[in-house]
Amino acid sequence: AQSVTQPDIHITVSEGASLELRCNYxxxxxxxxxxxxxxxxxxxxxxxxxxxxxxxxxxxxxFEAEFKRSQSSFNLRKPSVHWSDAAEYFCAVGFMNTGNQxxxxxxxxxxxxx
Amino acid sequence: xxxxxxxxxxxxxKSGTSVKIECRSLDFQATTMFWYRQFPKKSLMLxxxxxxxxxxxxxxxxxxxxxxxxxxxxxxSTLTVTSAHPEDSSFYICSAQxxxxxxxxxxxxxxxxxxx
Numbered sequence: 001a002q003s004v005t006q007p008d009i010h011i012t013v014s015e016g017a018s019l020e021l022r023c024n025y026x027x028x029x030x031x032x033x034x035x036x037x038x039x040x041x042x043x044x045x046x047x048x049x050x051x052x053x054x055x056x057x058x059x060x061x062x063f064e065a066e067f068k069r070s071q072s073s074f075n076l077r078k079p080s081v082h083w084s085d086a087a088e089y090f091c092a093v094g095f096m097n098t099g100n101q102x103x104x105x106x107x108x109x110x111x112x113x114x
Numbered sequence: 115x116x117x118x119x120x121x122x123x124x125x126x127x128k129s130g131t132s133v134k135i136e137c138r139s140l141d142f143q144a145t146t147m148f149w150y151r152q153f154p155k156k157s158l159m160l161x162x163x164x165x166x167x168x169x170x171x172x173x174x175x176x177x178x179x180x181x182x183x184x185x186x187x188x189x190x191s192t193l194t195v196t197s198a199h200p201e202d203s204s205f206y207i208c209s210a211q212x213x214x215x216x217x218x219x220x221x222x223x224x225x226x227x228x229x230x
Contacts, residue, residue, distance in 0.1 A: 043207055044221040090157060094219070102148060102219060106157040
């Protein structure tokens with residue numbers, strides 16, 4: 001079945017520590033890949049996206065993600081987490097050539113300990 | 115980045131009434147808008163794809179007669195929850211795509227619907 005999986009429902013890290021949020025997808029073709037962040041009661045903000053080319057993409061707020069085709073993964077990383085990074089993070093896949101279908105993973109909630 | 119605005123941000127209504135939520139792209143034209151529903155601590159569920167000037171495309175399991183979508187212009191899509199019931203209470207989010215098939219999706223702030 002087609003799916004977007006974020007294995008970690010909740011992650012807690014100390015401020016200043018590194019972070020990696022996992023995302024795997026299961027689709028027939030390589031989709032476009034996105035990471036979004038959502039603060040409580042708010043809409044979604046795009047962190048970064050991958051369409052093609054360099055598999056390591058840089059985003060806003062110091063985030064980066066690496067597309068690994070062999071693993072069908074698009075993990076989000078940040079070298080040093082700040083307390084303001086505490087939020088819900090969603091991985092998403094898009095199929096812009098087939099009616100612009102766009103699907104989200106179940107999300108990973110990030111808690112940052114001072 | 116581009117701005118997508120939703121209105122109202124919060125709405126409380128009685129069971130059996132209908133509620134309309136607006137989604138506007140403020141500084142770009144969006145031929146395609148999307149409506150999502152988000153349950154507490156859950157991911158976003160794509161409800162439907164709204165295309166300007168044509169009927170919306172609904173995802174499997176979404177009642178099109180319950181959730182009426184109208185995309186009358188390139189900057190406005192509306193979602194009407196008809197005969198709302200408490201189980202329709204949720205956070206509804208719209209998004210609009212800018213510029214072609216690989217255009218970035220911009221999301222609205224979301225609308226919290228509570229049906230009493």
